[in-house]
Amino acid sequence: MLEVAHVRKDFGAVQAVRDVSFTIAPGSTFGLLGPNGAGKTTTMRMIVGIYAPDGGYVTWNGTPITNQLRRRFGYLPEERGLYGKMKVREQILYFGRLHGITDPLIGEKTDAWIEKLGLQIYVDRPCGELSKGNQQKVQVACAAVHDPELLILDEPFTGLDPVNADTLLETLNDLKKRGTTLVLSSHQMWQLEQICDEFCIIMAGENRATGTLAQLRDAWPTRVIKVEPPSDAVKRVLDRVPSAHALPNLNGALYYEVPSGTELPGLLRELVSADAITRFESIEPSLHDIYIHTIGQA
Amino acid sequence: MNEFITIYSAEVMRRLRSRAFIIGLVVGALGIMLMIRLPSFIESFTSQSYRVVLAGNPDLISAARPLLKDDYNVAATAPGLTNPTPADLKSRKASLVIVLTHAQRGIRATVYAKDPSSVTTSDLRRDLLPLHIGFATKLSSKQVTSLLKMPVEVKPLESKFGTAAQADQARVVANILIVLLYILIVLNSQLIMTSVAEEKTSRIAELLVASVSPSTLLAGKIAASATLAILQMALWVAIGFIFGSSATTSSMHAATHASPQAMSFSGISAADIAGFIVFFFLGYLQMATIFAAIGSLINRTEDIGSIGGPFFIPIVAALFIALTALEVPDAPFVVAASFIPLIAPFVMFARIVVSSVPLWQIATSFAINAAAIWGIAILAGKIYRIGMLLYGRPPKLSQLWHALRA
Numbered sequence A: 001m002l003e004v005a006h007v008r009k010d011f012g013a014v015q016a017v018r019d020v021s022f023t024i025a026p027g028s029t030f031g032l033l034g035p036n037g038a039g040k041t042t043t044m045r046m047i048v049g050i051y052a053p054d055g056g057y058v059t060w061n062g063t064p065i066t067n068q069l070r071r072r073f074g075y076l077p078e079e080r081g082l083y084g085k086m087k088v089r090e091q092i093l094y095f096g097r098l099h100g101i102t103d104p105l106i107g108e109k110t111d112a113w114i115e116k117l118g119l120q121i122y123v124d125r126p127c128g129e130l131s132k133g134n135q136q137k138v139q140v141a142c143a144a145v146h147d148p149e150l151l152i153l154d155e156p157f158t159g160l161d162p163v164n165a166d167t168l169l170e171t172l173n174d175l176k177k178r179g180t181t182l183v184l185s186s187h188q189m190w191q192l193e194q195i196c197d198e199f200c201i202i203m204a205g206e207n208r209a210t211g212t213l214a215q216l217r218d219a220w221p222t223r224v225i226k227v228e229p230p231s232d233a234v235k236r237v238l239d240r241v242p243s244a245h246a247l248p249n250l251n252g253a254l255y256y257e258v259p260s261g262t263e264l265p266g267l268l269r270e271l272v273s274a275d276a277i278t279r280f281e282s283i284e285p286s287l288h289d290i291y292i293h294t295i296g297q298a
Numbered sequence B: 001m002n003e004f005i006t007i008y009s010a011e012v013m014r015r016l017r018s019r020a021f022i023i024g025l026v027v028g029a030l031g032i033m034l035m036i037r038l039p040s041f042i043e044s045f046t047s048q049s050y051r052v053v054l055a056g057n058p059d060l061i062s063a064a065r066p067l068l069k070d071d072y073n074v075a076a077t078a079p080g081l082t083n084p085t086p087a088d089l090k091s092r093k094a095s096l097v098i099v100l101t102h103a104q105r106g107i108r109a110t111v112y113a114k115d116p117s118s119v120t121t122s123d124l125r126r127d128l129l130p131l132h133i134g135f136a137t138k139l140s141s142k143q144v145t146s147l148l149k150m151p152v153e154v155k156p157l158e159s160k161f162g163t164a165a166q167a168d169q170a171r172v173v174a175n176i177l178i179v180l181l182y183i184l185i186v187l188n189s190q191l192i193m194t195s196v197a198e199e200k201t202s203r204i205a206e207l208l209v210a211s212v213s214p215s216t217l218l219a220g221k222i223a224a225s226a227t228l229a230i231l232q233m234a235l236w237v238a239i240g241f242i243f244g245s246s247a248t249t250s251s252m253h254a255a256t257h258a259s260p261q262a263m264s265f266s267g268i269s270a271a272d273i274a275g276f277i278v279f280f281f282l283g284y285l286q287m288a289t290i291f292a293a294i295g296s297l298i299n300r301t302e303d304i305g306s307i308g309g310p311f312f313i314p315i316v317a318a319l320f321i322a323l324t325a326l327e328v329p330d331a332p333f334v335v336a337a338s339f340i341p342l343i344a345p346f347v348m349f350a351r352i353v354v355s356s357v358p359l360w361q362i363a364t365s366f367a368i369n370a371a372a373i374w375g376i377a378i379l380a381g382k383i384y385r386i387g388m389l390l391y392g393r394p395p396k397l398s399q400l401w402h403a404l405r406a
Helices: A040-047 A088-098 A105-116 A132-143 A162-177 A189-195 A213-218 A232-239 A264-274 A288-295 B002-017 B019-049 B059-069 B086-091 B123-136 B141-147 B166-200 B203-213 B216-247 B248-257 B270-297 B301-327 B331-337 B344-354 B357-389 B397-405
Strands: A003-011 A016-026 A031-034 A055-060 A071-076 A151-156 A181-185 A199-203 A205-214 A222-228 A243-249 A253-259 A279-283 B050-058 B073-079 B096-102 B108-115
Touching: A016 A040, A016 A055, A031 A040, A031 A189, A031 A288, A040 A181, A055 A162, A071 A132, A071 B203, A088 A105, A088 A132, A088 B002, A088 B203, A105 A132, A132 A151, A132 A162, A132 B203, A151 B166, A162 A189, A181 A189, A181 B397, A189 A199, A189 A288, A199 A288, A205 A213, A205 A288, A213 A288, A222 A232, A222 B203, A232 A243, A232 A253, A232 A264, A279 B216, B002 B019, B002 B166, B002 B216, B019 B096, B019 B166, B019 B216, B019 B270, B050 B059, B059 B073, B059 B096, B059 B123, B086 B096, B096 B123, B108 B331, B123 B141, B123 B331, B166 B203, B166 B216, B166 B270, B166 B301, B203 B216, B216 B270, B216 B357, B270 B301, B270 B344, B301 B344, B331 B344, B344 B357
Parallel strands: A016 A205, A031 A181, A031 A199, A071 A151, A151 A181, B050 B073, B050 B096
Antiparallel strands: A003 A016, A003 A055, A199 A205, A222 A253, A222 A279, A243 A253, B096 B108
């Protein structure tokens, strides 16, 4: 289990991270969200041991992060980089060796990653000659070739075309199935929503919300309900719901935002008795909605 | 340890394949060959260019010709020509006309030259002195030559050398070794700075420091660079020996301005060679560590020269003090400089070669410089750790101070 407890990191007068805490269960996938400058990258760097926290602590299975321990981690930084003149296979082998994998195992693992990411035709090409998307795939292979227990990916989907983004998503799902603990940050909410079990939204170096998507939704103060037909009788019923307000009509349906505590079965019964209801739907907030709401509240 | 070996071997291979290293190696080898061969080439070219016509009294011309043969290319004689014109020079394709006539006592030489600055009167006077004295004193040339060979003997007191010739030989070799030391340290420090700066600007640094500790990364790079520096040194020294041994004595004479036997290594002891290797490592480790830290602060490869340039000043100063130390090894400022980190590796080595440096001074200098490496490594490691992940504007001094105090 990864435990990040009240970590703080200062750079001179700048407080990059003030107080961030979360725990990640082994084998789960965790999404770290926040606007630019929120402290996501600094938090990730503290997890991977690049920075030592100025306050708080980070442990993996109860052990503080040491040089020996972090060899079992993998990290894909936001700032992508490769040795431009080094060939693809050579580069992946190098990072595998840096993480302590020896011959002949490292060769097998490297070839497996090359195949998995569809890089076979580039193996003997210098990385500098590859497209940005393919370079990114090489970087993912470099970060994960040693089968890390914990893989941290900072904005892994940035710069990828939809096909490569799907390939990466598939790869991450594979790792997840194999029990790798994943920590991801991304601004592509729908991708995180697809893969992550838990989330932490941070802003200005502090936690704003933490939990599973269901927990975050439970904490969401309102629900949007969609009702058809958009008749006056239906409107009258909905207007009577305390604190409810109408949203713009769309595609011949009525949209109302109601408090999350509203008893929906009772409301549906009232609507049915008022008119011939053809559609009644409670729309759950998406991760994107929760994120925007949380950041907007701050 | 495995990480260190992985970084070390990858760095060695990367540098061996790099264009900068190969070009540096080849250019250095060519430079050494050129340095050895160039003086003889220039001398032959000069002697070809400065064709001399001997004119005036026929008896004096025939007597003077053998005396001048070592320093002048006597291309023609013109007995009777006492007042040459530019046309006389042109027709004989000569640069000088030396007119020899009898004087009231001895002889008189008048030189007519296209370029008077090319005439060294002291050389001419020295060459013609036996003839001049012979005519002035009526002694035979044999007697004059015998008189001119006045015995002069130099007896060393508190010197590590048996003879003055050995001291001269040691000084010449030390000169070459100090220049070699300078080139190796400057070249390899520059290469390590470039390598670190490239890793930073290519943004691979973060991936690396996430995989291994910055100190291991730095140590691997510096060790790899040291290995390649030794390889360079071995190659260049080998080329120096091969070309040096086949070079003509006169070319050596011109190159070193010393006695014709000056390139001999008889004045250099095994202890001197050991000193060269030890002080090379001390100097290299200090400079390479500093330059690695500087490289980590560079955000654009085009800034390497402007940011790194000022840090070469101590090495240039060290070179000049070391060359001075070859002449005055016991001067107080030279002795003091032989303890100062960054400068001592050059100066102490120079002193060791040309004088008997007390053992305590060598040991103290070694201890101070070894401790300096440790101190520099700690400070550079802190800068490197911060600098490698610092993008955008170069860090302010206050930020660096904060990093160093952390």
